Amino acid sequence: MAHPPATSLVADIGGTNTRVARAVAGVVDPESLCRYRNADFPGLAQVLVHHQQVTQAPAPEAVCVALAGPVQDGAGQMTNLNWRISESDLIAATGAPRARILNDLQAQGHALPHLPAASFAPLFGPAPQGDSRLVVGIGTGFNIAPVRDAGGQTLVFAAEAGQTALPTPTPADRALSDRLADDTGFTALEQAISGPGLAALHHARTGTTLTAAAILAAHADGTDPAAQASVDTFLRLLGLTLSDLALCFLPHGGIYLCGGMSRAISPYLDRPAFRDAFLSKGRFSDLMARFPLIQITDDYAALTGCAQVIAG
Template identity: 45%
Template sequence: MNDFTAVVADIGGTNTRVALTQGTKIRRDTIRRFRNAENTGIEPILTHYLAELQESPEAVCVDMAGPVQDGVGQLTNLDWRVETDRLGATTGAKTVAVLNDLQAMGHALAHIGDDSMQQLLPGQPSGSRRSDVRLVVNVGTGLNIAPVYHSQGLTIVPPSEAGHISLPPQTGQEMRLLDWLAERHDTPSFEEVLSGRGLERLYAFMCREDGTGTPLPAADIMAAFGEGQDRAVRTLRLFVRFTGRYCSDVALITLPFGGIYLVGGVMRHVGPHLMDLGFGEAFADKGRFSDYMAQFPVQLMTDDYAPLAGCAGHLAEQMGLVH
């Protein structure tokens, strides 16, 4: 594959990370972090970055936490608008792209190694064909999925809003939870329990069930879990049960024989404990389809720079340099 120089950027809620690439590889020594609060948009960040490194990239790709349509993206939690025309004018690049951050994760799968993954369930892989469907599941500030398809030399990562699938209770406790959530949210969805705020809601519900206790922020819940506090442990078990169930539900829709990849801020903290807390059992709990579920490998993605790699991979495809 021919090498090319590109600048890639990952806009998060608080910081933006920028790097140069050599082909599809991120040059780790060029990664810089910029505070969003100190900038008015992505353009001044890229201008400063390229001036510092004295580079003129052939291509630029930016991923962001927000919807993207026709080359225009709007940050969900930041008053920034990202447009391909302005990115091209700012950088001088001829090939320009804007991706949703979850789409960037999907594009990254073909460009990161096994050392960036922690295997949770081995599955029964049908081979290493890139044509196998893969599925990214993001549990962070919100909940969503990104199915990843490969066809005719291109990676296709369509958008979705699958975090808003209705939450189905299966036990008496879950029915009480649904009633409790319905008092606060008209139609409780999986995102109401599988997200940072969702973890807090589950803990608050446990306080109500116990008739005592004070709701806690997510960081304090994880700290209490680390100390073995009973209510926090029960909260995490319920959280993981819903995680396994959600992953199995969306797997039956997309049939990701190439693997399921868990990402997101909450997963970075909960991920190492998933198997001990019952993820495998919840994932397989599909009645007569339990054996079928064993086909799907499940991995925890541990590479913090995966979105940047996804941007680089997407640009290489756009330039016709990988197939």
């Protein structure tokens, strides 16, 4: 007698929102997709219980969540949210007999082979080729996940790249970094290259407090030269960062951008502020032009990665 396909509950927890869905045999059920504001819940357990109540779904056979923070020994701490999550907590909240926790960029990496072509928007560079890729998340925070195809398996490695140092090649960059520094005097990458980072960068440059959305809007309509300069600074720092990462991982299979802030700035990645910073690597400048840059347009891609991991 054939058994029905295994069902799982999958979730992608960002710094601002949590996306939740059901999956069957590794495939996300689009009718079950929901997005919740983290500020409306005290923790992930309450989000998952609420989703099960709203969808009137039975206990899943497994649960897999991706979180924006480091994961170790079956537990993870959100970097930009005061939530700590463990596999035992997930089992208790959902009634599932097994659970798995991933870093959110790892989930994006596991999703890459399973997303349709419509989920990708090429930005520049040649067609992807090769078995090495790099996922870069720019949203409430910043992070990466190197991806390698090996022997029919997709290997995805965790990182916390957003906590590395902001590049400061010029005196003006170093002065800006000093103004962004935390209480220890350290300036992490995501303190400038993220949604909140753009707002902080603009404030450090101008003393004016605006949201990232407001800065981008002023940049788009050309009404605020200071906002335009802040966006150009953001793009240049992003270009410097991605060029360093490209030389570290040689992702000829593509650099894949994901996250809300990456989608907001992707229309501007053909500007000299970004392209010059990304391509200018001295004798390796020709190599830089060989790395494809691609936007992941599917806002729920990490759920596909979670579904595939827990089904495997």
